[in-house]
Amino acid sequence: MLVAFLLTLLAGGATTIGAALGVLGRGTGPRTLAVGLGLSAGVMLYVSFMELLPAGAEILSAAESSDGRGTALAVGAFFAGIALIAVLDRLVPEPVNPHEFEGRTGPEDIAHPSAEQNHRARLLRTGMVTAAVLALHNLPEGFATFASALHSPELAIPVVAAIALHNIPEGIAVAVPVRRATGSRSKAFWLATFSGLAEPFGAVLGFLLLMPFLDGPLMGAMLAGTAGVMVFVSLDELLPAAEETGEHHAVIYSLIGGMAVMAGTLLVL
Template identity: 45%
Template sequence: MEFTFSQIIFALFLTLLAGFSTSIGAVIAFFSKKDDLRMLSFGLGFSAGVMIYISFMEILPESLHQFSEFYQSKWAELFGLICFFVGIILSGLIDRFIPQDVNPHEPKDYSEVKICPVVQAYGKNPIYFVENTIKINTKALKRTGIFTAMAIAIHNFPEGFATFISSLDSISLGIMVTIAIALHNIPEGMAVSLPIYHATRDKKKAFVYSSLSGSAEPLGAIIGAIIIFPFMGELTLAITFAIVAGIMVFISFDELLPTARTYDKAHDSLYGLIIGMAVMALSLNLLQ
């Protein structure tokens, strides 16, 4: 199977948009208050609904169909499911290698999104307040922000690959995955910018670090393209789709839904999940 130059460029463009939505998170972090973030919970739930629906109703069935062109039905399904779980395992291994204290996908309550990196960096000497002024170890706090950015960058490699492949398969599918990944990247941008901002009081520097952490997504897309394009064919695409479905399911259950619950109130994330699935189902039905 061959793709046109315009298809590849558009897929890379969507991946770029998804990756650099961490910049939006950086901006929100500078101005937001706790009560402002219920919509974020809804948005993350919406993203999870979109990605779960796409994975099980579109990408994985497409993979199984393409495997059936080469193997009998029983073996086609088996190979597809093996590749699906390979995607989950790969994502899990990447997540496993990230230290827990700088892993932005470890569930925390809202106060920890702002304060936890500070406490972790400060060890046994927690931060304290004097007339609303935070006393912190700025050197350690900045280091925490940088390590968080690196952790997010590593996580974003498979996400960029998933966005890129989905966009190549279908423009409408790619746009929906881009929106889902972009919403998911907003709190990641917050996790990077907050410790760096509190350490340096430099919004520009915090914004730059958040943006750079998102650059791993288009980089992951480019590296993935370089690896698979020389071998691109129907069978390669079947394997890739199944792996991508596994990656997206892992992202949804390990990252999106736990993070959505962080900001949840009155089942906002659940409503987002259901509406995300419904919107995805309706849009795909109308676009077919």
């Protein structure tokens, strides 16, 4: 059990590497921000459509009388996840919701104090929401890593490596906007680190409370719903914030790079 927990801690702790990269040096340049956010969006989109949603559909199909019904339930859970995070987003009052703005905040706009303040508020909320969603995603991910390591530590090693690889850009995606919004390296570092530590927490929580329930339809629905949440956050939070830097090509290249990183880790598995 100790080995399984340590492997899960290692996977979640890789977020710290991304957090450190996000706060080293200036860490606030437009290109750094664009690459960090675009990279994480690519990872999240790819893992959502190519891993989480299919895995959820597979689990639900095995629990149902037909594959078609299981797939339909997974799709329903996927859009339920999108609806949940969208409703939470709309509950934020418009005057303080950093998503409700007119036009892109470019360098010429940030020269004005009010525009700079709004820009920092948007970046801070992006980092906070990303950290919360990634922590939510990391809970079942941590439990899955822990369970596989309990069964066979040797088989869990490539899983840990894959999760660690995609946790690095996750750490960057949290740390960079928070660093730019607050000017605090320590706040950015620890917020990103804590989002990754949700994985060992998920391992302990799952072992104590959820083991009897997460081996069936609930796990499938959770995976598909998490995919929906991650897709919404990528499209509504990460990519708009990345595009605001004005580094369009850096965003696109890093988005594709994030997908390639995640594709490579899945192929290794």
